[in-house]
Amino acid sequence: MAGLLQALVAVSQKAAEVEDFKTxxxxxxxxxxxxxxxTQFPELRGHIHGEESSEFRDAEGGTVTVRVCATPGDTVALLLAVLGPEQMRAAELLxxxxxxxxxxxxxxxxxxxxGVSPEDVGIWIDPIDSTNEFIGGREDVxxxxxxxxxxxxxxxxxxxxxxxxTGVPVLGVINEPFFQRDPQTGRWQGRYHWGVAHGSTRLxxxxxxxxxxxxRVVLxxxxxxxxxxxxxxxxxxxxxxxxxxxxxxxxxxLGLADAFVLSQATTFAWDSCAPHAILRALGGGVVALEGALRARREGGSGETPELRYHRPQPGREGAERWANREGLVAFVHPQHLRAVLAALGDVPGL
Ligand code: 2IP
Ligand code: CA
Ligand code: CA
Structure with a gap:
């Protein structure tokens, strides 16, 4: 049986092929x-989390719980309830x-x-990140x-x-469905990246x-x-x-930037978990901005603690339980993290 990492890449690839359907x-x-x-790893059931709720408004304004059914025919029937009967072709393609x-x-x-055992991990999924750009669909930027x-x-x-x-990210897959157009066929070509940061293994x-x-920073x-x-x-x-x-x-x-700095609580566990694992696999990481600045002011000389993914924020509701509340700094090279924190040390309100 293929391992968990291969399974994560395969599901991301399948997901990439569904991204043509906007609703x-x-x-x-x-x-x-x-x-x-x-299905492949029953030990993971109940431990697979994502941004979306499976409830969807149907054509009449009621709710349908979207799921993958036992047969393609059953899935078509369920999708028709959401899309409306005139969307047969779309339901079949999906x-x-x-x-x-x-x-x-x-x-x-x-x-x-x-060497990652499915019974030891949980999963975070963002099925489509950058939804606004996905819906906008601009190709010529x-x-x-x-x-x-x-x-x-x-x-x-x-x-x-x-x-x-521990909540530490161990495997990550980023799939880019719209990496480039094939010059011959005009079809989208995607690509994916994966990383392993488990125990002392870095791949x-x-x-x-x-x-x-x-x-150089990206913001x-x-x-x-x-x-x-x-x-x-x-x-x-x-x-x-x-x-x-x-x-x-x-x-x-990819090294196009050396650090991503975010001072607001606008990302969530599903946004950062997969890329964080990849950054760890490359020798870097993702830290909470406020926490890292606090540790620096208190003169901590040890390593700055990284974001974790297993515990909801107490006293919060819904998606807010999983917000990266203290902002973040992502880096590959620790000297760049130190430089960023030094530069931000005196910004009022941080
Ligand atoms: C969003 C998306 C936004 C991002 C925001 C995420 O996720 O990635 O683009 O804001 O933080 O939560 P920005 O583009 O300003 O970085 P989604 O598209 O999944 O809602
Ligand atoms: Ca997102
Ligand atoms: Ca999303």
Whole structure:
């Protein structure tokens, strides 16, 4: 039987192929990932979490619980209840994509055995990150120094596994369904990246990027002026701006930026878990911004604690239980984390 890492890549690949369907896509993708992983690894059932609720408004305004049924025919019937009877073709195409067997044909991946037991981990899924850009569907957004400021490129599938006991991310898959158009066929070509950070094992489909002498940062367009100004002192050039929390984390893993700094509580466990595992596999990590600044002010000389994924925030409701409340800094090279924290040390309110 293929291992857990291979299964995470396969579900992300299947998800990537469903992203052509805008309505319903995220709910259905999350359910297909839950279904496929839970079928292959029964130990994971009840431990697969995601951003979406499986409830969906049907054509008459009632609610339907979207799930992957036993047969494609049953899934079509369920999807018709959501899409309406006139959408037969769409329901059939979706059901076909959901029930398809994905063959990866990735020999490097097939040879990896990270030694992660399904009974020890939980899963976080973001079926579509950067939804706004996904819906907007822009294809012609020019990259700035390799980073797409917006558009379809930033829509990603994120699937991560964390240690149930410690909350540390151990496996991560980032799938880019809209990486590029095939020049011959005009069809979208995707690609995926994976990482393992388990015990002393560090494996990744990417190589660690070379560090720039002065870190270049990538930021959300919503990042405030005080943080932007303070980061100027790093000397790494103007910040890159990009949509999508997952995409910005990916930019760091790819070495297009050296750090992603976010001062607001606008990301969640499902946004950061998978990229975080990949960054750890490359020797980096993701820390809580406020916590890291606090530790620095208190003169802590040890390592800054990283984000964890197993415990909800007490006293919060709904998605807020899983918010990365203290913002974050993502990095590959620890010297860049230190430089960012030093630059932000005196920003009022942080
Ligand atoms: C969003 C999405 C946004 C991001 C936000 C995430 O997830 O990645 O793009 O904001 O933090 O929660 P920004 O683009 O400003 O970084 P989703 O699209 O899944 O809701
Ligand atoms: Ca998201
Ligand atoms: Ca999402």
């Amino acid at each position: 319903l896509a995220d709910v259905l993708i999350q359910e297909l990932i839950k279904h496929d992983l839970g 059901a076909e994509a959901v029930h398809r067997e994905v063959t990866l044909g990735d020999t490097e991946l097939a040879s990896i055995n990270p 020019a990259a700035v120094d390799g980073v797409a400021p917006g558009g379809l490129r930033s829509a990603l599938v994120l699937v991560g596994a964390f240690d149930r006991r 990744c489909s990417l190589s660690p990027p070379a560090p720039r002498p002065c870190p 959300s367009r919503a990042e405030g002026p005080a943080v932007r100004r303070a980061l100027d002192s790093l000397g790494g050039g103007p910040p890159l701006l990009a949509a999508g929390a997952g995409y910005k984390l990916l930019c760091v893993a």
